[in-house]
Amino acid sequence: MKKGNLIAVALFLVAGLAHGQSYNTAVGLRMGTEWGLTMRQRVYKNYAAEMLLQSSLQREETQLTILGLIHKPILTRRLNFYYGAGFHKGWADQLEVNYEDPWGIDFIAGLELTIGSINLSYDYKPAINLKGGEQTFYSQTGISLRYVIWKRDKYPWEQNSKKKRNKGKGGLFGIFK
Numbered sequence: 001m002k003k004g005n006l007i008a009v010a011l012f013l014v015a016g017l018a019h020g021q022s023y024n025t026a027v028g029l030r031m032g033t034e035w036g037l038t039m040r041q042r043v044y045k046n047y048a049a050e051m052l053l054q055s056s057l058q059r060e061e062t063q064l065t066i067l068g069l070i071h072k073p074i075l076t077r078r079l080n081f082y083y084g085a086g087f088h089k090g091w092a093d094q095l096e097v098n099y100e101d102p103w104g105i106d107f108i109a110g111l112e113l114t115i116g117s118i119n120l121s122y123d124y125k126p127a128i129n130l131k132g133g134e135q136t137f138y139s140q141t142g143i144s145l146r147y148v149i150w151k152r153d154k155y156p157w158e159q160n161s162k163k164k165r166n167k168g169k170g171g172l173f174g175i176f177k
Contacts, residue, residue, distance in 0.1 A: 023148040024041070024042045024150040025042070026040050026119045026146035026147060026148045026149065027039045027040075027146055027149060028145045028146030029144065030054065030142045030144040032141050033140045034054040034056050034140050034142065036054030037053045038050065039146075046070060048068075049068055050086075051065070052066075052067070060092060061101075062090065063090040063091075066086045066087060066088075068084050068085065069082045069084035071112075078114045079114075080111070081109075082108075082112060082121075083107075083108065083109040086106050087104065088102070088103065088104055088106050088127055090133065100132030102129040102131065102133030103129070103130060103131055103132060104130040104133070105128050106125055106126070106128075107125065107127075108123050110123025110124065116148075117148045118147065119146040119148055120146075121143070121146075122143050123141070123142060123144070125139065125140045125142065126139040127139070
């Protein structure tokens, strides 16, 4: 189990180097039926990826969850409804339980608000264990409090189209400026 936790933490940290709404990267804590760490990363426009590393308060296991999310702004890009799906892998404390390590699929839906460098979200996350686990279906609710470590910058595909049209113009045959 210690080796599994070490691998999960390493994946969580490496994902922080990759490129989710009024921010690009936010990390923090998730509190609810499960407690742990959360990282949300903007991938493209209204698409994000989230990684959760949690310890259960109800079961003797640690779980890594990776989710793909779609954000829909409500009134402003700082207030979003989001939904998505992904998968999880758990590591049960084999000294305490008599079931296999769980793995399966997850779904999620929630609301998030970003004010300054603080991102707050509330969501519902049902999960289905395809193999292992104490039970086949379980659900979580949680509040995540994240700190925005990388504010939203425009990616090249989001730049002003007027700048793109003027790029390279001027000078002799558009070669020299």
